[in-house]
Amino acid sequence: MMTNDKTLRVIATSEPGEAGALMRALGRRARAAARQVALAPASGRDAALLAMAQALRDDAAPILAANALDLADARAAGHNAAFIDRLMLDAGRLDAVADAVAAIAALPDPVGRITAEWTQPNGLRFERVATPLGVIAVIFESRPNVAADAGALCLKSGNVAILRAGSDSFRTATEIVHALRLGLEAAGLPVDAIQLVPTRDRAAVGAILAGLDGAVDVVVPRGGRSLVARVQSDARVPVFAHLDGNCHVYVHAAADLAMARAILLNAKLRRTGVCGSAETLLVDAACAATHLGPLVSDLLDAGCAVRGDAAAQTIDPRVTPATEQDWATEFLDKIIAVKVVADIGDAIDHIERHGSHHTEAIVSADGAAAARFLAEVDSAIVLHNASTQFADGGEFGFGAEIGIATGRMHARGPVGLEQLCSFKYRVHGAGQIRP
């Protein structure tokens, strides 16, 4: 594969004060590429994605070598094992990254879908058709696979990506993005459809959040709470994100106990570090006598710390008192807060007061109660008789997601390819003029 490395490989610079001019130029290149990418046929975008997947495999050696350098620095800096694990690539993980890019190529084309179509009495035929959003900036931290994943999702949806890697994964991201750009070049698409911010300078993030003179249409933060909080607070452009996933499982009076136990254990403990993991259990007073004990004991026996209200504390001496702060905390760990509520109204009020509008589940055999919960709880995802851990674009059937949003504008819940699109109206006439 012929490449011009000067074009394809981002050159790191850390001269202070350079970030502003550098980022404006990067933004202009992104905007210039956006129209070409938006008008590229699905076959061209898919060919590029497959070439990107192949380039990731072909470039395994330089990618893993760069990753080794990043890992050495991270170990020297004293980062903990979880951090190192997030940063680490090996041959198997890199293969999975390439597989994920190829899988995105195989998804249906989200661009050009006709999402509404109607004809007015004057004969004008209207179509609402999906179009790319434009330029999407993705700011991530240590997970280098996000570069490939986000770049591929943006390209598949006809968008251009500006990727900002965390300092710790900078070398790895540089090599991964190099491979992605090889794929773009091989398919005849502009290499600037995917750009990595070529500096560790933190001023680059501020420039992105300010919108790069109109070159950024939306920002997607992929990382920890402090990153998301900064992006949500400082961005002058729209953001797809969620700050917290303080998810609730509500065991209603009419809940089947066996189902409630299975759902609760799964919602809390299948994986504790995902945003859809349950953080608070609410149990109706009417079924507490029969249900609270088994539910709390299951959690304790599985190694989960339980912080409970007075009722929960009577179940087991291992239950510690919950503080007011616990109701609003996303533990992301083997910890859960447990409360007995008076009734469904009390449960909904608790969720609205302390929740994060992400994902909540009711367990109940009473359809009317479930319908009320699903209607009144103002969260992106509300489930009846299912685990909160289904809060995931893959589980929704979206094929892939760039994140989960709790905002109310444009995207909400899992942000898949459809949500990475805007739309326009095509109107077909036969000479109609307006009276």
Next chain:
Amino acid sequence: MMTNDKTLRVIATSEPGEAGALMRALGRRARAAARQVALAPASGRDAALLAMAQALRDDAAPILAANALDLADARAAGHNAAFIDRLMLDAGRLDAVADAVAAIAALPDPVGRITAEWTQPNGLRFERVATPLGVIAVIFESRPNVAADAGALCLKSGNVAILRAGSDSFRTATEIVHALRLGLEAAGLPVDAIQLVPTRDRAAVGAILAGLDGAVDVVVPRGGRSLVARVQSDARVPVFAHLDGNCHVYVHAAADLAMARAILLNAKLRRTGVCGSAETLLVDAACAATHLGPLVSDLLDAGCAVRGDAAAQTIDPRVTPATEQDWATEFLDKIIAVKVVADIGDAIDHIERHGSHHTEAIVSADGAAAARFLAEVDSAIVLHNASTQFADGGEFGFGAEIGIATGRMHARGPVGLEQLCSFKYRVHGAGQIRP
């Protein structure tokens, strides 16, 4: 109708420095009302809308008296006739305002629509359902009917409205909003579902654009270019708006001349002050010999000033030279810029370089050319063989619109009731847990 005027009628205050605290309190009241309004059944919202329409008719005397005071001030301030006309209400116009509110009541309920529904292999059934956005702030200028119109659209879509009237229409808006709140009270909905900013203090606008501590979900500016520019530049929350409507009519080589003449005259001159009026005519070189003359002569004969390129200037001595600035200008007047383009690619490039991504039309008997234009022109609305003046929510069949947006996020084109909604996912299970 029993009313408590202390609650229902906003009290004007102009003490300097009070705006901040006043606006925060107003934002808290809006947010508190939002959940109640979002959960109110369609029948309750529609009953309120009909009561609002009735209250507007019942309160004609105080509304018209307030309007007379606003008009007297506006005349004393030396405002021109067009300004006075925008501000002026009479019995007939007020009736039309009330009729419009009643008509909104009769539209289908946009809340609770299921916009997608599917089942995953594990049996989970997913529904994407329309929900209200939350709190919508509408900032308008002299047209007092906007208060009723925007308030009604927000309520119909389950949202809460914060209305900010221009200083010149403040008294009229105060009386109109009083009537709207009478309607809310009569139907048992919280009167704070529609609030007027109770001060002329300009600091209130800044507070709204900063988002009122999270109490504002979206801002809609309704007024002139300078208002929209300020809102777009300063808002920290999403904005539904368009800055310019620099719309194009492109007469393609294969255009039927009679159709092109009719569409152009309508697009430019039916009403020159609307955002969908055409501002630039592009004519293919291949048909300029036959088409340019009649098209330009029609415009001139209808009293429209023509600013043309060299080719257009040869048609008639009344054609004056177009400047570079004219290609980017929304004249909103009997003025048009005219240019001969080499071909469809040249036309699309011109529109992308100088246009405002609002509304553009191609006139052509060639379906492939039309398809290319509709695909490649990146505007909210693209039309084939129809007038750009169809850029209107009513003409789209939306029943009503709160404005037209050229942003790419959430809403684009006419912003009707559907676009005033967000969505959430309801997931129906039978005990599913995630493997």
